[in-house]
Each structure stands twice: as C-alpha cells, then as structure tokens.
Amino acid sequence: MKIKSVKGTRDFYPPEMAVRNFIVDGWKAASIRNGFVEYDGPIFEYLKMYQVKSGDEIVEQLFNFEDRGGRHLAIRPEITPTLARMVNQQINTLPRPIKWFSVPRLCRAERPQKGRLREFFQWNVDIIGVEDVLADVEVVYCSLDYLRSLGLTSKDVVVKISSRRLLAALLKNIGIPENKLETLYPILDKKSKIPQEAFVEMLQKEIDSTGAIETILKLMDLHSVDDVAGVVNLNDEATEALDELKQVFTHLDRMGVADWCRFDMSIVRGLAYYTGMVFEIHDAVGELRAICGGGRYDNLLSDFGGPKVTATGMGMGDCVLEILLREKGLLTDDLPVQKLDYFIACAGAEMFDEAVALIAKIRQAGFSCNFSYKTGSLGKQMKQANAANAAKCVIVGGELKESNQLVVKDMASGDQELVDAAAFLK
C-alpha cells in the first residue's frame, strides 16, 4: 500500500531543508544579536492549557488526543502558553528581565491555504518583566532587524502599530460601554480586509449613535498618533495611552526604523489577550496575510496562575515569509544544500586501502570528508566531488607509492598541487 503525506504537511528534502535552515538560522542569529536567549518546551501539553486562554472553540482547531493514561493532550498550536507556564514555574529564581526566543514547530488543524499549513515553524521572541514601552519597541526592532538582514527594505514591508489600551480608552470616550468592547474588536480588526460599506454595516449592528460610528471611521483612517487629539476629546486614560504610544514612535525613530512603521488603528489582533501596544508586519502591497504579529500581554502570566508580571512579544511564521522572499527574489532554489571540505578520489583500486585510512584521518582532524564507494573512473569520482559541493578534492594515486605525495585540487579554481602526505593537514 502506498502511503501519502498528511494533508497540510511538508516533506523537507535536502533542497527544502536548505531553505528552512536559511530562514531558521537567520531567526536565531537575529535573536542573539538582540540579546535574546533560546528556550523550548514539549511539543504536546495538556489540552486544558489552550482552553484557559481561548475557550472551547479552540479544541476543534488543534490536534488533540487522549493518551493511555486518559490524559487529554494537544499538540502545541502556539508556544506562548508553554512560555507562560515555564516562566511561572520558576518566576522567583529567573533573573529579570527575561528575554527569550524560540523557533517551535507548531500544528493547527485548519484547512490549508496560501501562507497557511497545518504544520509550520514560528519564530517567537518575548520580553517578560519590563513595563517600559522600550521593550515593545525592542520586539518590533528585532523583527525588523531580521527582515532587513534578508535584504528587505521599508519599501517591501510595513509595520502597522496601534494600542489596545488607547483603543479601549477612545471607545469609552465616545460613549461605547465597556461590555461592547469585546464584540467590537474583531469588527475593527476586519477594517482593512472588507469593503467600507460592509464595515459600516457591521458597526451599525452594534452601535446606535451615528456620531460614534463617524468618529470611529475617522480614527481608523489616521496615520499619525499626533492627529488623534484632533478627532476625539481625550480623557485622562486616553491621554496617558496616547503618550505611551507616542513614546513608542519616538523610540522607533531613535533606533532608525521609524520609516518602516506607521500608526494604524485597524490593527487590533484577534483575541482579548493583548493589553497595550499591538503590531503586525505586512507586505507593502498588502496582498499576503500578516508576516508577523505581536504586542503587549500583561495579564497572561497571572491568567496561568502566576504573579502579575508584564510581558510583550511577537510571532513570525515561516510560510508567509517564504512566499514574500520568493516574490522579492531574495530566495533562490539553488541555495547550497551543504558544503563539504574534502572529497577523496581514488585513482586505481590498489590505492583504496590508503584512501580509506586518509578519509578517517581527515574526519578526525575535524573536517567534513566524503568519498565514492566504487573505485570507478577518476572522472566519475570527480563528478561526485562536484555534486557533493566539495571545496577540495584529494586524489590518492601513484604519487603516494612513488613519492608519498597526494594531489590536492581546489574545486573552485581548478588549481592543484602535490602535497607531502606526512605534511598534509599538519
């Protein structure tokens, strides 16, 4: 029976693995440049852990199962709950601030479509224990530092920034009752994804005051934090939240990434989990789903039974990123699969034993080394050396017996030289 790969999964043959490593290695390097330390958790957790934050409807969207001990478990669809659990467990001994990153493999039981699969990798960076908005800014900066390192520019991607805190304060300011906020957030989040009329219609279902709707529409179109005060009279909470967000943009400017960023009140983010600054990074054209998203979540640790500790972070998936990089020509299919230091070619079967000894010696010296199992023609072995991406090819031939010498050939230049076997690798 022929077994197929499972819906929404990918097989990473060496060329695909090279692409994955290219992306993941970049993520790790950027994390380290920005002072983050790596962590990881288990790939499955108690199902209950994901229900705490997202409710029962989440169960249908993740892979869950019961183990032989009757435990209800789920393959992780995100790593933030695991992070919260891990930090809570050792909150009293961990030095703060906690700046951690991870590149977990995640699974979600959703229907696959462009930029979304059932199994993927997601880069996460989080800062726990810093209340200052500088931490939020650092998370944004770190994401941009990575994207810039790939060759993307502020013409290719845009960071859309808003604040949950500001949004809540402004809505209350224009007479929206507190208990309406939760229903309004998902609607506002749709602003840029649906036609204007449909958006207004959805607002009308929830809000009676036409004045309030007009104000919301004006707010949604603003592109600068400085214009907010001109649309709404600010109460103390709104003023404070606005000052905080202005501070975010000031820091971004200091760090030299202000031209990548803009204020956009339609960035709300799905769940009620965020408490402060929120952001998404999109392709400039706006044709793909978000490359990256994140924000401040000050209540999550306490929601998971820990003390009240502030946190901010972001996640970036590999699927949309790969599509964008290909579109921009920053990812080619001929990415080098793997390099090899030495390939040993054996000129004549009678030299094979010496060749085998040499291979072991090279590997012991810490170099990568490969060879052909068949002592066919030398030309054939050179072909293999080439296919293996070898930097150098060592030919073991008559010279070894005649004068104890090896032929070392540089595969890139084609130059070759005779080297004393005793001095080789010394």
Next chain:
RNA sequence: GUGGAUGUAGCUCAGUUGGUUAGAGCACUAGAUUGUGGAUCUAGGGGUCGGGGGUUCGAGUCCCCUCUUCCACCCCA
C-alpha cells in the same frame, strides 16, 4: 465546517469526435571516459493516467463517488 478549481513519469507538461503497446523536456542511472569535475553524445530504468465504481465491443478521454492539491470564506493564537 462551506464553496470553486485541480490531478497523466521524481518535476514541468503533450495526448485529436472515446480506438493498437500512453509520449516529450528536465532530473536520475549506465556507457563513451580505469589519472581529472560542471559540457556533449548514446542507451536505460521509471506510469494500475490520484483511488473506487459505472456507461461502452473498447475509457487517460464520458458519468457518479471519494481523496489530494490549490484558491476563497469561517478562523487566524
């Protein structure tokens, strides 16, 4: 979960109103080439035409079901 499109070799695709033994390019393997790689030439392997059922003397081709992949919706942590 809903809707639309799709499926022929590892990949990209031909395949006439239904008609003999289903083809090409690339890739792969071997040879030309037992002391020199990327090129060239020659040969070869590789297919239950996604799977199952039906119509027909006869199905890659027509019909039904199912699966996959892609796209959109729902959702997006």
